Amino acid sequence: MRVALLAHGQFPDRAKTAVGVLRYADYDVAAVLDRDTAGTQVADHITGTQDAPIVASMAAVDAAVDALIIGIAPIGGGFDPSWRPDVRAALERGADVSAGLHAFLADDEEFASLAAEHGCELHDIRRPPDDLGVADGTxxxxxxxxxxxxxxxxxxxxxxxxxxxxxxxxxxxxxxxxxxxxxxxxxxxxxxxxxxxxxxxxxxxxxxxxxxxxxxxxxxxxxxxxxxxxxxxxxxxxxxxxxxxxxxxxxxxxxxxxxxxxxxxxxxxxxxxxxxxxxxxxxxxxxxxxxxxxxxxxxxxxxxxxxxxxxxxxxxxxxxxxxxxxxxxxxxxxxxx
Amino acid sequence: MRVALLAHGQFPDRAKTAVGVLRYADYDVAAVLDRDTAGTQVADHITGTQDAPIVASMAAVDAAVDALIIGIAPIGGGFDPSWRPDVRAALERGADVSAGLHAFLADDEEFASLAAEHGCELHDIRRPPDDLGVADGTxxxxxxxxxxxxxxxxxxxxxxxxxxxxxxxxxxxxxxxxxxxxxxxxxxxxxxxxxxxxxxxxxxxxxxxxxxxxxxxxxxxxxxxxxxxxxxxxxxxxxxxxxxxxxxxxxxxxxxxxxxxxxxxxxxxxxxxxxxxxxxxxxxxxxxxxxxxxxxxxxxxxxxxxxxxxxxxxxxxxxxxxxxxxxxxxxxxxxxx
Missing domain, CATH: 3.40.50.300 (P-loop containing nucleotide triphosphate hydrolases)
Structure with a gap:
């Protein structure tokens, strides 16, 4: 699976999800999105991970990608409105979008509608399962x-x-x-x-x-x-x-x-x-x-x-x-x- | 406001919500519902609270009540199916029902439908507000x-x-x-x-x-x-x-x-x-x-x-x-x- 990683303004020091994916996940990272460091490479900032170009927006990602992953997790877990054009662009290209935010992508009317229109999926990995209960101490x-x-x-x-x-x-x-x-x-x-x-x-x-x-x-x-x-x-x-x-x-x-x-x-x-x-x-x-x-x-x-x-x-x-x-x-x- | 307190099998030792309401709330308690101690009085079990008769079910509550309060909170906060006839009876009499369970009354189709039919309300007091965020440490x-x-x-x-x-x-x-x-x-x-x-x-x-x-x-x-x-x-x-x-x-x-x-x-x-x-x-x-x-x-x-x-x-x-x-x-x- 080929992915793009959104990390605007935070790469690499405050983009722990993006860095974790670069280092450990079984994905081919086509690009990192960061307006502040666009034009550089991942390898210019960190070592021990796969390399990838850093670009300013989803529109600047030339490669075909299967998914856009939100690779930053601000305090409070909100969705920053400045990310909206990138998520929109990903969905319009038919790419899924994954996020681990407290604010769920699937609850956003525009994203839900775009995903349905373009046949792609919104993955809210921080949504807990429904069948949880209290600990037994076991x-x-x-x-x-x-x-x-x-x-x-x-x-x-x-x-x-x-x-x-x-x-x-x-x-x-x-x-x-x-x-x-x-x-x-x-x-x-x-x-x-x-x-x-x-x-x-x-x-x-x-x-x-x-x-x-x-x-x-x-x-x-x-x-x-x-x-x-x-x-x-x-x-x-x-x-x-x-x-x-x-x-x-x-x-x-x-x-x-x-x-x-x-x-x-x-x-x-x-x-x-x-x-x-x-x-x-x-x-x-x-x-x-x-x-x-x-x-x-x-x-x-x-x-x-x-x-x-x-x-x-x-x-x-x-x-x-x-x-x-x-x-x-x-x-x-x-x-x- | 006159209320009935459901505390089946738990009154008084494991019915802390019922006891707290009896002791501190500004409600007139018409009856406590507890199958196990039905026929006794609250004053037979605890002191320092208002007294009330203990009865086996909502059907046995003769007085008019404005609300039924679920006065017990089992580990896990689930709704015990054996309470259903009492909640049903309360709603059919036009009484509101309040509960502090993890399982929300308003999400129960039968209760929601009965409440609508009889013009009464379901109060899920454990439902958190929507506008919460992380602490600032202040x-x-x-x-x-x-x-x-x-x-x-x-x-x-x-x-x-x-x-x-x-x-x-x-x-x-x-x-x-x-x-x-x-x-x-x-x-x-x-x-x-x-x-x-x-x-x-x-x-x-x-x-x-x-x-x-x-x-x-x-x-x-x-x-x-x-x-x-x-x-x-x-x-x-x-x-x-x-x-x-x-x-x-x-x-x-x-x-x-x-x-x-x-x-x-x-x-x-x-x-x-x-x-x-x-x-x-x-x-x-x-x-x-x-x-x-x-x-x-x-x-x-x-x-x-x-x-x-x-x-x-x-x-x-x-x-x-x-x-x-x-x-x-x-x-x-x-x-x-």
Whole structure:
């Protein structure tokens, strides 16, 4: 499947869905749409992913594409009106459109009408299933080893860390499953539960269901965590994933240099405090220990400096650490096996 | 307004909505519906509320009623099929029906059709408003003193404690507001936000909005907390209320004798540990301290024994405590003023 990725004004640093798709999804990316960086290439900005041209609009995408994917997720999950011409152009070319927004494309009258007219589909991957219920508190009883990523903030690399651990586990022959809980993971996996879009009472239950299903088929289950327990807006989602997945092990994700919650006037507590924060919160439901850490060093240029940052991070959390993209996930995978 | 309260098989111990309405709402309760205790009176089971006959069905309610209120909230918030004849009978008599279930009455074809036919209304008070968004992390900046109740479990008396504190504050001349976050509080107050029914990403934001609005009009804002941070299913809702309300003070609610999470195979951690659990979780967002405790002693017969239990509880949490129903809320209110 060939896709275009919309990431206006956000590529690459605030376009985690677009970057995740470029890095992990089984799609051929024909172009990235970003007015601010149009004329450059993906490879000019990030490494370790497929390359693609960056263009200003859907109209500038020459290749035939099967779908346009909204590759950015603004705070609040709204649809930015400036994206409308691109979605319209995609549908008029017969391409499907996928998005993980709180605002559903299919509820937009113009898009629904254009999709019907041109025989294409609108995929709202954040729309939760209808059959959710409350958690039974049973995820801790599954036979599989459950590993959940947790973080100091949003957008520090939890999906990436989870995905890299999962892939590395399979590479060494472990029978591993992946539970996607956010829009990027769901886009990549074509499966998962958009936990932040679920009715609050059912959030842990939705994760429990997904973990239980994955554990029935795998020895190891890697669960994509969400946000942070220190986040003023999303900490409830974090707690629901933690208690709903009842993990055996936690992997703490952080971005080097991040000192406050992105977009909020909230200072991050010392990194040293996070393992105990998560372990104490988990403890009444599951005995979960932080066995490793993932440090996102994308803003550190020199590998040697990144290496030092990872070493400092490992000392701070008193566990093995790595940058899974830069140095591979094996140091942490070893602590899980 | 004269109402009937449905509480089949649950009155009074598991019928917290019915008991809350009997105790606090400005309604004349014509009857409680409970097949198991039919033939008795409310006053045979609980004290400190209005009295009413308990009957087996809506058909056995002789008095004219303006509304039937579903006064029980099973785990999961479903509609029990055995309640259908009572709802049907109420609508056929021209009475409105109110419920705080996850399953909405208005989505039921038979009920919607009967309501239309008989000119009465279906009130789904757990249906969240449409205009919610993510929290801005600003509740900590309001001028009012915000007091949020937290608990060791569901159904330990958080709504009651909040309501008693609010009423006592007004009685002594304080300018106090009340933020209802659950179905009982919303029924009593005819206002509030059903936080557990909100999309998980918006749960803290919904509370923040309600607290900010109340703080604009009052010197003290009492916020009804939800569930518990050790609850396997609902801890996300608890966390969202805690961070969304960013309280100055916390009041810890517990039921004497409760040793495990109701309905779950989860042992409650020592009571002594709860103040620090909540204060540490709140700390990155707001400097919130547990200033008092409310102990529900409904299962202790003798006042002297209840008094001892309250004293032990105060020692355990290292703060003033009381049973707000049995002994009044003043001991804790003093710690807030």
């Amino acid at each position: 995820a801790r009883d599954v036979d599989a080893t459950v590993v959940t990523t947790v973080g100091t903030d949003c957008s520090v690399g939890k999906m990436t860390a989870t995905r890299e651990l999962y892939a590395a586990a399979r590479d060494v022959g472990l029978d591993a499953g992946f539970v996607a809980t956010g829009q990027t993971g769901i886009l990549i996996e074509s499966d998962g539960v958009p936990v932040d879009r679920v009715v609050a009472d059912f959030a842990a239950g939705a994760v429990e269901d997904a973990v239980t299903a994955a554990a029935a088929n795998h020895d190891y289950v890697f669960v994509e965590g969400q946000a942070s327990i220190v986040h003023p807006a999303y900490s409830g989602v974090t707690t629901s994933v933690l208690h709903g997945s009842a993990p055996d092990h936690l992997v703490l994700c952080h971005e080097a240099g991040r000192g406050s919650v992105h977009g909020y006037d909230t200072t991050l507590p010392p990194i040293e405090s996070f393992p105990a924060r998560y372990e104490r919160l988990a403890a009444p439901v599951s005995d979960s220990d932080v066995v490793g850490g993932m440090l996102n060093t994308r803003h550190i240029d020199a590998d040697a400096d990144a290496h030092d940052a990872v070493a400092d991070y490992a000392t701070a959390i008193d566990a093995p650490a790595t940058d899974p993209v830069r140095f591979g996930p094996d140091a942490v995978l070893e602590a899980i096996r | 509740a900590r900046d309001v001028d009012a003193t915000v007091v949020t109740t937290v608990g060791t479990d569901c159904s330990v008396g958080k709504m009651t404690a909040t309501r008693e504190l609010y009423a006592a504050a007004r009685d002594v001349g304080l300018d106090a507001g009340f933020v209802a976050t659950g179905q009982t509080g919303i029924l009593i107050e005819s206002d509030g936000v059903p936080v557990d029914r909100v999309v998980a990403d918006f749960a803290a934001g919904a509370v923040e909005d309600a607290v900010t609005a109340a703080a604009a009009n009052h010197d003290y804002v009492f916020v009804e907390g939800q569930a518990s941070i050790v609850h396997p299913a609902y801890s996300g809702v608890t966390t969202s209320v805690l961070h969304g309300s960013a309280p100055d003070h916390l009041v810890l609610c517990h039921e004497a004798g409760r040793g495990s999470v109701h309905g779950y195979d989860t042992t409650l951690p020592p009571i002594e540990s709860f103040p620090a659990r909540y204060e540490r979780l709140a700390a990155p967002v707001s400097d919130s301290d547990v200033v008092g405790g409310m102990l529900n002693t409904r299962h202790i017969d003798a006042d002297a024994d209840a008094h001892d239990a309250v004293a032990d509880y105060a020692t355990a949490i290292d703060a003033p405590a009381t049973d707000p129903v049995r002994f009044g809320p003043d001991a804790v209110l003093e710690a807030i003023r």
